[in-house]
Amino acid sequence: MSWFFKSWSSNKKNREYPAFWREYLARFDQKIPKNTPIEEVRFVVFDTETTGLNVKEDQILSIGAVEVIGSNIAIQNSFERFVHQSFTPIASNIEIHEILPDAASESQSEEAAIKDFLEYIGNSVLVGHHVGFDVAIVNQSLQSMGTFKLKNKSLDTGLLAKRVQVPPYPDKYALDDLCDQYGIEQHDRHNAAGDAYLTAILFLKLLGRLRKRGVQTYGELMKGM
Amino acid sequence: MSSTISNRIYDYLKDFPPFNLLSREALEAVVQGVNLQYRQPDEVIFRQGDEPLPFIYMVKEGAVNLIREEQDLTGVIEQCDEGDLFGLRPLLANEPYALTAKVVEESLVYAISIENIQQLLEDHPKVAFFMAKNFAGNARVSASESFKGKIFLDNDHLIDARFRLVEIQSLDKSKAPVTCAEDMSIEAAAKIMAQQNVGSIIVVNDDFFPLGIITDKDLRRKIATGLVDRSQNVRAIMSSPVITAPAGVTVADVQIKMIKNNIHHICLTADGTPDSKVVGVLSEHDLLVIQANNPAVLIRSANRARTGAHLREIRDRAEELLRKYLYQEVAISFISDIMTEINDALIRRSIELALAQMEEEGYHKPQQDFCWLAMGSEGREEQLLRTDQDNALIYEDVAEGDEDMVKSYYLKLSEKITHLLNECGFEYCPGDMMASNPNWCMSFSDWKAQFSTWMGAPSPKAVMMTTIFFDYRPIYGKESLATDLTAHIFEAISEQEVFLGFLAKDALKNPPPLTFFRNIMVERSGEHKNEFDIKGRAMMPLADAARVLILSKKVGQVNNTFKRFEKLAELEPKNSELYEQAADAYEILMRYRALQGLKHSDSGRYFKPSELSKMERINLRNSFQPISELQSLLNMRFQLAYFS
Structure with missing residues (x-):
């Protein structure tokens, strides 16, 4: 009886969810084995720009991402979407991000941007600076589209930086501080793709240091994160 | 692709030669093929003898050494840092790398897809010239201050080449070292020397660090005379400490060291001090041999x-x-x-x-x-x-x-x-x-x-x-x-001003050797059918143009074709770009001709274009461009249209 229930419920799932979500879920049929060398794992380093910092109320203005495989970032495989929002965002945030709702001429609907993003990330490991917020805001958006939360594993470069540090620990883990500390020249700050690119370089530098300490596999990297 | 990120790469590349020579669209196409790579110290990007990778490289941050590896010896040829290009060989020829690229410090490098560059070379002769000239003159392409904005090498780089030459000469010739352990007897050491037919032996410790040296002279003076018994330990007669130098030392440095210390042998070690591995030994005689082809x-x-x-x-x-x-x-x-x-x-x-x-x-x-x-x-x-x-x-x-x-x-x-x-x-x-x-x-x-x-x-x-x-x-x-x-x-x-007109007209007798479809024109008949006549079709038109132009300026003393063009560039600043291109073209033609000649043991005048690599063919074709521009300049200047 239980096997019957299982297959029935998965059938139901497949029937009811939108096609893009079914395709996305299908990519998770196989887990990434823990002993996979880090060089073979596909990481997607991403960042979102939003109307504010409240996950429940604020909305996505843009998503930027780059793919990191084996210490390599292929510029051609980078990702950037601007989202058209119908309301007027709060003035204070426009000053920071310099994205006006209609200024980004290539903007699209939030739903289309999220669909593209899911297709882009697949089952890769998501990486971001304070990635929890970015994952939450994407999840919020997914929920309004009638689906569930992101299934990807994620890694926070802020936490990773703390893990790499030796005492005495500095008390600042903002992206700006870490860029200064690791000699990363800052450009295009507060632009989703620009921040994603900087975060990816930071990620590569942190990975390099961890690897020197003997962290070789996916499992070892994710341990305790 | 993210336009924010590709613009970032674009803004970076556009300031460095040869990318500063490109139009916006052309450079955007290059950016499509860029990868940003993180490299750790001691990582090897490619090794001497490796098959070519589909990329050329530019250092974005950090430093990469280009190393020549010869038998047991290695020598750093150049260090590349921010903005320097390296690993151009795959562009020029489908040949294994001639140098090893090894990361010195944590680096970010741009790996730029060859595919995207190759098309550029076809469309932008200037970039092809830049690549070929720099590939020819130097192991890397420098982005140093004196170089920015310029597309031609100057004399500083020539001097570089001379120094490099000396270094490589010393590397070529130093032999694998003959050594013995510190606990050996003098007799055993002498037997090794006899067996290996050498005049000196380095005494080393367990780590292969040099402790001392024994030469023929020590054996003559201390053993043959009975001063020391041959059953004694090598330490009894060895000279210590040993004078050492790093593997990449120049002939001049070795000579100075020998004179200063009044010695005839120099021990080469990995880092140049006695506290690192022995990698070679150079005797005064070796120096003479090295210099024999000087x-x-x-x-x-x-x-x-x-x-x-x-x-x-x-x-x-x-x-x-x-x-x-x-x-x-x-x-x-x-x-x-x-x-x-x-x-x-x-x-x-x-x-x-x-x-x-x-x-x-x-x-x-x-x-x-x-x-x-x-x-x-x-x-x-x-x-x-x-x-x-x-x-x-x-x-x-x-x-x-x-x-x-x-x-x-x-x-x-x-x-x-x-x-x-x-x-x-x-x-x-x-x-x-x-x-x-x-x-x-x-x-x-x-x-x-x-x-x-x-x-x-x-x-x-x-x-x-x-x-x-x-x-x-x-x-x-x-x-x-x-x-x-x-x-x-x-x-x-x-x-007889009119005479120059005749000379100018003569200089037009061979138009640029391209067919209607922009292929390289080969001989249609005769002994060299289907071969390209590099002298008659490409070099003579340039030499002829240089001659008549320099004569019209009444400059004697300068005979060399590319020096004539350089002089003309100086005398006529408004045409300097064309003259400099012509000088470069002539140098490239001379190089290709000499290489073909060495390959076939002849004068190198005739060869089949198919023998050249794609890059060489493109360069050859690009070298014809100044021919056509020079010929129209001659036509105008000497009013050859009215000449019968």
């Missing part, structure tokens, strides 16, 4: 040669030197200077030997002095491989009546000189344009008259004669005869 030594031996066969042997050795220079991609201007010096020394020695033979055979040298002229490519200081002889002789004017006697002496002398040169490997000129021909061995007044005739009524043949003659250079004898003749020619030219 140009100065070749010239000195030429001055002492006794026979034509001996001269030939020296010229053969010079060819080995040439081969080495070409493969090490040394600047052509440096190579041609060296080869010209050697050729000149061989010609001078041939003349000295011929004069001595005349004396021996009882011919008395007339009181009228003479001057020997080199013409053609030797006259232009650009003969890398031995080609046919082109030479002439001027002697001082003779009182009526003695003319026959003097002329027959110089003809006889010339016959001996050309014979010796032929033995040396410079073949007789098929057109008989040699001093042994009575028409090419004349008194000063006769030469003047000859020029006046040629220039007064220019026929195609006369024009050809003068083109050969305008490239002459005095090699031996009374130089004023040559300079006075030059003065006469310039005077005649200013009276």
